[in-house]
Amino acid sequence: MPSDKRFTLYTHKLGPNGWKVSMLLEELGLSNETDVKFLEFDKKEHKQAPHIELNPNGRIPTLVDHGNDDFAVWESDAILLYLVEKYDKDGKFALPDANDKFLQLQWLFFQASGQGPYFGQGNHFLFSHPAVLPTAVKRYQDEAQRVINVLESVLSKQEWLVGGKFGIIDIALFPWHDIALKVLFSPGSYNAEKEAPHVHAWYKRVSERPAIKKVWDE
């Protein structure tokens, strides 16, 4: 059944990758043009039609652009880039310096392979696996610390990662970082707020933006 809105976003209530897209849509003023479908993972909706036909990988988020012939975009960071490329009329996320575009790409790929998957595996071994596997948990907690320290090493010298302003990389990193702060590290072990104060300041700055606050509070 065709949507009367410009976009359909397949996502999940708990999925940090889905929230990235919702946040950017809000920042771009496009939330009202988006039909949001929360998929139920326990009913395997993400692995069935219609979703699987749009995204063979069967993972959220997936965005369908009805204003572009129902073109489907998946991989959250690719969706962020697509939305900015086509729908950032005010140039809010524009990066006039060509080098900044590449710096942004580098950080997006760092997020997509180094932050997301590793924090995600940490979550998995902490919460989704019945037996406790301490060395597996530690492996991912240690790597999460390392990733946060990499961000700290850069953010201690400059306010924003790319272009001297808030950008899609900050949106991409934010949801997973929130999870890291709240659940990834055992109490009394790594305190990200103390050990990475500039990252924490960045986190607070991002979370106070009206668009981010609005989506995050949902």
Next chain:
Amino acid sequence: MSNKPILLYTGRTPNGFPITILLEELKAKYGKDLYDYQAIDISTNTQKEDWFIKINPNGRIPAIIDRARGNFNVFETSAILLYLVQHYDKDLEFGFDPVKEPDDYSEQLQWLFFAHGGIGPMQGQSNHFNRYAPEDIPYAKKRYIDETKRLYGVLEIRLKNRDWLAGPGRGKYSVADIKALPWVRIHAHSGIPTLDEWPNVKAWVERSEARPAFQAGLNVPPA
């Protein structure tokens, strides 16, 4: 004093090879050798030393310095691939024009992120638990082998009636393929003995291995 623009820090890993393969493909296409390389021995943690951290704060290979563009550094394999196409592939032989072919470009990005965020890390975890972890954890070994197989299944769907991942029709050999192939071709190392279960994927790997520049890239640094 070298007049080659790119200085590449790399190693014999599935993340290093996509860069050397693309550089060899660019050499074959345009007749220009663009790079010098320095082999980094990651078993001694050279890449975590201060001098290297200045080039890549993440302390991992590959990383490049473009001496022809004010010593601009690039890290993350996929970002390096896109950078090299942007600046050194004027006919867009291995990429797509984001303005003139936006949907092909977006599909290339989607498959690139799929390989970068999915195949690399998940097959990499399989490698870790099956070969390098100090403790034997059967659950973890199975988790990552199963996920790697699932990812191969996704490639299998895409490669039905296609030769390459991105591009119209049967597709065009691009950085999306170059990023994924060095991982998929070492399936046996990661606990998946054959690709027989995924015939389209198997054919795609064989197709790439028939390219002389692909083979040349796999030999830098030499074994």
